[in-house]
Amino acid sequence: MTTVVRESYDTVIVGGGHNGLVAAAYLARAGRSVLVLERLGGTGGAAVSSQAFPGVQARLSRYSYLVSLLPRFIVADLGLRFETRKRRISSYTPTARAGRATGLLVDAEDAGRTGEAFAALTGSGDEFAAWQRFYAMTARVAERVFPTLTGPLPSREELRRTVDDDRAFEALFERPLGETIEELFSDDLVRGVVFTDALIGTFSHAHDPSLLQNRCFLYHVIGNGTGDWDVPVGGMGALTDALAVGARSAGAEVMVGHEVTGIATDGTHAEVLYRNGAGEGRVAARHVLANVAPRTLTRLLGEPADEAVPEGAQLKINMLLRRLPRLRDTQVDPREAFSGTFHVAESYSELEAAYRQAAGGRLPSAPPSEIYCHSLTDPSILGPDLAERGHHTLTLFGLHMPARLFTKGGREAAVAATLARLDEYLAEPIADCLAIDGDGRPCLEAKTPIDLERELGLPGGHIFHRDLAFPYAADGREGRWGVETTHPNVLVCGAGAVRGGGVSGIPGHNAAMAVLEAGS
Numbered sequence: 100m101t102t103v104v105r106e107s108y109d110t111v112i113v114g115g116g117h118n119g120l121v122a123a124a125y126l127a128r129a130g131r132s133v134l135v136l137e138r139l140g141g142t143g144g145a146a147v148s149s150q151a152f153p154g155v156q157a158r159l160s161r162y163s164y165l166v167s168l169l170p171r172f173i174v175a176d177l178g179l180r181f182e183t184r185k186r187r188i189s190s191y192t193p194t195a196r197a198g199r200a201t202g203l204l205v206d207a208e209d210a211g212r213t214g215e216a217f218a219a220l221t222g223s224g225d226e227f228a229a230w231q232r233f234y235a236m237t238a239r240v241a242e243r244v245f246p247t248l249t250g251p252l253p254s255r256e257e258l259r260r261t262v263d264d265d266r267a268f269e270a271l272f273e274r275p276l277g278e279t280i281e282e283l284f285s286d287d288l289v290r291g292v293v294f295t296d297a298l299i300g301t302f303s304h305a306h307d308p309s310l311l312q313n314r315c316f317l318y319h320v321i322g323n324g325t326g327d328w329d330v331p332v333g334g335m336g337a338l339t340d341a342l343a344v345g346a347r348s349a350g351a352e353v354m355v356g357h358e359v360t361g362i363a364t365d366g367t368h369a370e371v372l373y374r375n376g377a378g379e380g381r382v383a384a385r386h387v388l389a390n391v392a393p394r395t396l397t398r399l400l401g402e403p404a405d406e407a408v409p410e411g412a413q414l415k416i417n418m419l420l421r422r423l424p425r426l427r428d429t430q431v432d433p434r435e436a437f438s439g440t441f442h443v444a445e446s447y448s449e450l451e452a453a454y455r456q457a458a459g460g461r462l463p464s465a466p467p468s469e470i471y472c473h474s475l476t477d478p479s480i481l482g483p484d485l486a487e488r489g490h491h492t493l494t495l496f497g498l499h500m501p502a503r504l505f506t507k508g509g510r511e512a513a514v515a516a517t518l519a520r521l522d523e524y525l526a527e528p529i530a531d532c533l534a535i536d537g538d539g540r541p542c543l544e545a546k547t548p549i550d551l552e553r554e555l556g557l558p559g560g561h562i563f564h565r566d567l568a569f570p571y572a573a574d575g576r577e578g579r580w581g582v583e584t585t586h587p588n589v590l591v592c593g594a595g596a597v598r599g600g601g602v603s604g605i606p607g608h609n610a611a612m613a614v615l616e617a618g619s
Contacts, residue, residue: 102375103354107383108132110614111371113359113399114390114593116144120342120353121607122388122592124177127349129615134382135351136373138358138556142343144390145555145562146602148336148480151417151544154537156482157492159417160335160473162546162555163562164494167322167329168603169338170249179341183329184476188439193428193524194288194446196220200427200524203288204435207327221286229283233293234320236267241321248570248598248605249612252581258571272569276313277305280447290447295469296320298498300562300600302412304454305447314567318600328440330476335602362387362399366587386617388592388610389584392557392564396584396591411548411560412457414466414497414513419534419542422489423472425526437472437493444468444520445498453499462504466517468497490534495521502548502560514545564595572597580613582606590614 110126112119115137127133141147145162166183174181186207193202203220206212210231217227243261247253253261262268270279276297284290294305297316305312320326331337347353360379361372369387373380389396397404423433444453444467453463474481474491481490497517504513522528533541548560557564570581577583581597582590592610593599599606 102357102377103134103352103373103380103382105132105134105382108134109384110134110386110388111136111369111382111384112388112390112592113362113371114138114144115142115343115353115355116390116593117146117339117342117602117604118593118599118607119388119390120339120346121173121177121604122390122611123346123351123353124342124349125608125611126614127346127351128177131614133346133351134384135346135353136357136359136371137353137355140355142353142355143336143339145551145557146335146339148334152419152534152536152542155419155485155534155542157419157485157490158334158336158480159419159492160331160494161417162415162551163335163602164473165328165471166331166335166338166602167327168318168601168605169323170603170605170608171323173604173608177342177345179338179345181338181341182332184332185327185329186439186471186476188435190292190440190442191431191436192288192292192442192445193426193436194220200429202428202431202436203292204431205292205439217289221289226284226286226289230289230293233283236264236270237320237326239264240267240271241326242324244317244570245321245324249608251579252570252572252577252597255569255571255573271313271317272310275306275308275310276316280305287448288446291445291450292442294447294450295442295445295467295498298450299469299496300411300413301567302410302454302457302499302501304451311566314569317569318567330473332477332479334473334477334480338602359399361401362396362589364400364586364589369588385588386614387589388614389589390593390607392561392593393591393595394558394565395556396589400586400589406565409559409561409565410502411551411557411562412499412501413548413562414468414495414500414517415546416495416497416514416517417544417546418493418495418529420491420493420532421534422532423491424529424532427524427526434475437470437491438475439471441470443470443524450498457499457501457504460503462509462513462516463499464516465520466497466513467499468495468517468521470495470521500547502552505547505549510545510547513547562594563600564593567600568597570598578613579616580609582610582613
């Protein structure tokens with residue numbers, strides 16, 4: 100087994116997910132000696148592509164699946180061979196009005212067509228006009244806020260001055276998002292489409308006084324100053340494969356199958372303990388960057404946890420289809436409906452009802468979910484024969500599925516209820532469209548928060564490592580870059596940093612900048 104050969108490094112990075120690899124590449128390019136220790140047998144963490152179904156040549160983005168927050172300059176700085184593609188259709192939301200199957204199609208490149216869809220659904224142009232005003236406001240905020248994510252952490256007042264719009268700052272940073280949505284929109288379905296971005300990976304509700312929903316919404320609308328969610332060409336693993344190549348090419352050592360078991364530090368010098376298939380070892384470092392959840396870091400440091408166990412709240416279902424299903428709404432082509440975000444049971448009232456049921460420990464009676472088809476935008480993830488035969492991937496992200504629902508099982512019931520809700524909008528059951536794998540089984544796999552904790556080491560299965568924070572210094576303890584800990588030479592470089600969450604590389608970049616700024 101290949102193992103660590105040096106006794107000390109300038110920086111040891113715990114975890115070979117995308118943020119750890121970003122940090123490694125930046126530091127190695129700056130001439131620092133860098134070691135990355137990854138517990139699993141490969142790099143990438145949650146940002147990987149894999150052949151999920153035996154005997155079927157389809158590479159699915161098994162966990163994370165879209166890109167918005169990755170700054171383009173990181174790709175350029177590190178010379179990555181990686182690209183994304185835009186989705187023309189932003190979303191399609193099926194519903195029934197007056198006993199007729201219909202829906203709302205949002206075309207990102209044709210405002211006229213989208214306006215007509217709003218008018219057909221709601222009976223006037225008022226909702227679309229409100230939609231345009233609202234997203235013009237979020238676009239202005241995105242243009243101002245996104246560039247701040249890769250610089251020193253601003254104070255709240257500094258960020259307010261950067262936004263330079265008191266009404267927008269109040270709506271997004273100070274008041275429960277539900278208040279703004281209810282003031283601007285009247286249609287229950289339109290309200291829900293807007294609000295869903297506040298719930299991806301977050302268990303909250305429209306009027307949550309903690310503003311957790313606002314924090315999640317903000318990160319979903321500011322990516323690269325546009326809020327676009329793009330498809331990674333070649334799957335999400337194409338990004339982390341490119342990062343691993345970039346880090347190694349710059350001189351970083353990346354060791355897989357090496358689980359870190361402890362970290363000791365006096366604030367100036369650190370020692371990292373690990374184990375691999377050959378036994379146990381230790382390595383010294385000036386700096387340790389933790390690409391793991393903050394709660395995991397405290398355990399490795401041998402310190403008491405200073406916060407509750409995070410709770411993930413999503414159900415991920417990956418599917419491979421023989422064909423796209425037909426829709427009850429015959430006015431929409433399934434190729435358009437599934438190429439964007441296909442919303443299921445995500446009206447405003449349905450989202451609220453599902454939250455209340457899940458908060459009470461019950462499986463939502465109408466589970467909300469979001470679905471999209473990667474292969475419509477990027478068919479390269481399919482083997483040639485599959486693409487020619489009309490096969491497609493389908494990724495479903497279920498909301499309001501907190502870990503508490505799965506502590507005693509419940510996966511099968513959650514999957515069945517979620518797919519049954521989807522079937523209500525289809526002209527044929529989704530099960531009839533599933534491909535069959537090499538073992539004769541339907542091509543469907545489900546991941547609950549419990550699975551993510553077991554497979555990826557995410558406490559509570561929380562995809563952001565812990566609840567998201569606003570991108571400013573809230574109490575003065577966050578440090579200059581938002582990655583600092585109580586130990587000067589131990590930094591967080593993963594999603595649990597102040598400006599973490601999503602596939603962004605931002606925490607990795609910021610941790611690397613903090614190390615380089617320290618100059619030692």
